[in-house]
Amino acid sequence: MLKRILVVFICLCASFSSSLAQDFSILWKDHFSYNAIVDETRSESKLYAAAENAIFSYDFTTGDIETITTINGLSGDRISTIEFSESAQLLLIGYGSGLIEVYFEDDKTVLSVVDILEKITIDPSIRGINDFFLFEDLAYVSTDFGISVYDINRLEFGDTYFIGPSGSQIPVEKTTVANGQIYAACSMNFGIYTASVDNPNLIDFQQWQNIISGDFRSIEMLNDNIYALRSNRGLIQVVNNTAVNIQTFNSLPVDTEVAENRLLYTTPTNVYIYDDGFNLVAQINPIPEFDTRFTSAMLFEDDIYIGTEDFGVLATETLNPIEPLEIRPNGPLRNDTFKLDILNSVLYTTFGDYDIGLNPFPLDSRGISRLMEGEWQSKPFDSILGARSLTNPKINPNNTNQVFIGSFHDGLLEFNDFEATTLFDNTNSPLKSIILPGAPNFVSIRVAALTFDEDGRLWTTTSLVDDALSAYNPASQQWQQYSFEDAIQDPLNDEQGFPEMAIDRNGTKFVGARRNGIIGYNETLANPIKRFIGLENGLPSNAVRALAFDQRNQLWIGTEKGLRVMFNSSEFFEDDITVEPIIFLENGLARELLENQFITDIKVDGSNNKWIGTADSGVFLVSPNGQTIIYRFTKANSPLPNNTINDIVIDDNDGTVYFATPNGMVSFRAGGSQPVEDLESAYVYPNPVRPNYDILGFDDLNDITKGIKIVGLTENVNVKITDIAGNLVAEAQSRINRRSSDIGYNFAIDGGTGIWNGKNLGNNVVASGVYLILISDLDTFETKVLKLLIVR
Incomplete structure (x- = not known):
């Protein structure tokens, strides 16, 4: 029975990439989305789900979830298919590029296999991995050029079969083995090919027989019965090398699998489950509370795990499909992240975009995500007042619960307490729409760059209009607009937009333009605007x-x-x-x-x-x-x-x-941090430094996994470290002793953080004892003394 308690446990591990890869988990963290599922497979104890370019596993017994990402050695490219080998205890991962990666369950490592990816005799456009079929110790790899054979014990490729007419390269979608024969389902009207699986000369195309014509999407075997799916939604059974029509689906299945002695056919709205006599034993229909499309399905005992485009994996009972359980690691709404903003460790991200020419079409109808206290929260498109192509988010520094987000088509979106409250457009604000000749009803308000000034006003840019610069005061809710007419004569034809803006200490707005370099604007000057190109x-x-x-x-x-x-x-x-x-x-x-x-x-x-x-x-x-x-x-x-x-x-x-x-x-x-206003909260860690914390004496201060950190420093400080008798051990000053310096300091200051490697002025590792850290602010003369215990 399906576990109704979902325990999320994220495991970050070392990895291989063609060989042993660097362990990135100490310094790096991934923030991938697991909402859109590409494919599923399973072992005896776990479900594996590929979510675009990352993978997670779900333990059927404990409910634990582990992730496999670029942190662990994955490429980060889009995954096309996955398959688990129970005998070898490894996961095969295929990509559209032709790359194959092998994830070893026992030691959580990754091996990259680049044979297909780098095969110069295969055109890059047809190297994609479509499917893995495991038979004995071999994986038959279906590709757009034919079939490659990979030995999962020796971890090396064998032969490649070009099975088309005269040995041509044809797309193989899926393979299976039954009754001593290997069957290949081919698309582009190449039909079904078969050959003896024990034939030692399968590299010879003449050993392959084309038995059935047509355009096929998959082929499956259950109890030596062969079922093949045509692209016209028709399902056939292969009997004596001939096609016997079985049925026609209402829509083309996007995934087919065999599990628990059952056949699974998944369409975007349904999952059909058949027994070995091809009797329909269960059917999963659309789930009202989850408006999404199905992408895959897998069985474990009496439970079904359905991959979706929007909710990760939905798990329910096959014969009583109610109260589905959502299974996925915590993550943002999507992976195609576009723009970010962060303040007080709260991060916002959007997923809208525009192309290199600042064209937002086709428009994106996507939501927004927020990372706060280590947890991702998201608002889907139906919760953001219809704002499309969201680009730059900007948190109000005077009210961090208030966030403004530019829409590159619908204006400016305001969020309060992570709820969309107002969409500013041409009906409720001075923001202007593009005016297209001959299209009086066309409305497009392209707000891109956003930034706050020292007075708390939000400055925004709007593309393709005269009044390109706007200022909005959230406190008074007043708007002001400024024209770029003196710099850009024809905003519709002479400029594509303004993706960036920065404000200097004098209040001058520097605006980056697509065609006109930099536009400088300072409303306090007699001649407030200048173009720099x-x-x-x-x-x-x-x-x-x-x-x-x-x-x-x-x-x-x-x-x-x-x-x-x-x-x-x-x-x-x-x-x-x-x-x-x-x-x-x-x-x-x-x-x-x-x-x-x-x-x-x-x-x-x-x-x-x-x-x-x-x-x-x-x-x-x-x-x-x-x-x-x-x-x-x-x-x-x-x-x-x-x-x-x-x-x-x-x-x-x-x-x-x-x-x-x-x-x-x-x-x-x-490893660095921003300087703070005063030294009140300064502290040192680790403290005490114990013998098992092996950091003393290292040479590279840029390795932030090491070193003694002094956190909470002001902008301009001098820090002395002395022993208990007052003898100077180390010293550093802001802006002078930088850890990135070629000089190779033992003690340096990075913004608001000092880093010391435990060496003294003579470049020797210090002895055990108590050390004093004397901090002096060189501007305010504020001081603070910290104590540090080192045990060697």
Whole structure:
């Protein structure tokens, strides 16, 4: 019977990727969605469900859930099929790219198998893995080019069968073995092929016989009876190599399985369960409280586990399908995360988007998700007042329960206490719609960039209209609008939109435009607007995608063709303003940082380092002056599920960095934090430092799994560490002793966090004892003393 108590237990483990892979679970965390199920399989004790690009297992007995993600070594690509081998205790994972990954249940590791993915004789468009069929010690891998054989004990490929006419490559959807014959169901009207499974020369296409014509989607065997599904919804039984029509489904099944001596055919609205005589023994109909489409189904004893597009796995009894149990790990609404915002460790994410030319069509009807206290909560589309193509969320710093979200078609959405309360559009606000000649009834209000100023006003940009800049005061509920007419003559034809905005210390709004570089606006000036474009001014591209002011009020600019810095942004309205590239030396040669890279986002952390996202090259963390690349993360060396970075945010409380990609979100514990206002809450950890905490004497302060941390520092401090007799052991000062420095400090300060590796001024590991940490704020002269015990 189905367990009605669901216990969620998330297990993060080390992994392989072609060989032993790095254990990412210490520094990284995944934030994948498990709502949309692609495929299911099972062992004797567990259900395995593939959810787009991650997998979770459900223990039938205990109800425990474990996840398998990029943290564990998965690629992060979209999964096409999975199959569990009971004899080998491993899970086969197939991808549309041709990649195969093997997950070993005993030690929770992952092996990447790239033979098909990298096979140069196969066109990349037909390398996709359609299905695994296990027979004896072999996995018959159905692909769009034929059948490959994988030995699950030796973990290596054998032969590949090109079974089409004259040995051509044809798409095989599924295989099965019965009565000593292997059967292959082929699409594109190639029909069903068969051959003796013991034939040692199956690599010879002439050994294969085309027995039935037609376009097939699957083939299954139950008690040596063969059933094949045509694309026209017709089901046949293969009898003596001929087709016997069985029935026609009302809609084409999207999944077929054999489990518990039953045949399962899953359509988007029903699951049909047949016995070995093809008698209908049970039927699952749409479940009223779950408005979704079915994607797969699996049986365990008398219970059925139905994969869905929106609710993960729904589990119920086959003969009494009521009160279904939702089974899935906690996660956001979707994986295609687009924009983020975070404040006080509460994170919001949206899933709408626009293309490279800022075109929101086809419009997205999606919801929003929030991460708070380690739990994801979501609002589906039917709860957000009809706002489509949601882009940038922005939390009100003066009222953190209030969030505004730009819709790139319907205006500006206001949330209060995680409930949609108001949708501002052209009927209830000054926000303007695009005016298309000849289409007077067309309404599209494309709100993109959002940011708050020091006075609590929300500034927004609206694309393709004259009054492109708006200010809204949530406290007074008053609007103000400002025209870009003096900078852009024809907003409909001369500009595609304004995806980014940043405000400097003087209150100047710097707006990134798709065609017009940077628009500067300061309503307090006599001439409030200025356009900054062109190679003559240093911009490598007039398409500006990212803007960020650092702690020195320098404007970092990300364009579609590289990175620039405006070092004197306070003089923007002067005539001689320019922007400059970051030039560094590599092997004695001058190089430009991120030359010709499509920059998607820039964020500045508490230590004035810059996190820079790109369109296809992953993430870079560079030092405050850009001369040193501290980290570079890609799919190849990190759990990033995609090298396209849509957005980055940093949790100022603990320095955790979140990366939004089209394939899901992951976060990295960078180890720094934002400086605080005073030293009242400063503390040191671990304290005491015990012998089993093996951190003392390490060399790399960027390894945040190690080191003694001093948290809660103000912006400009000096920290001395002395022994109990007052002898100086180590010393660091903000902005001088940086852990990313090439000098290799033993003690450094990253924003609001100090990190010490336990070495003294003589570069020796300190002895056991009590140590004093003397903190002095160099601006306010506030001081604080902490005590630290080290036991070696």
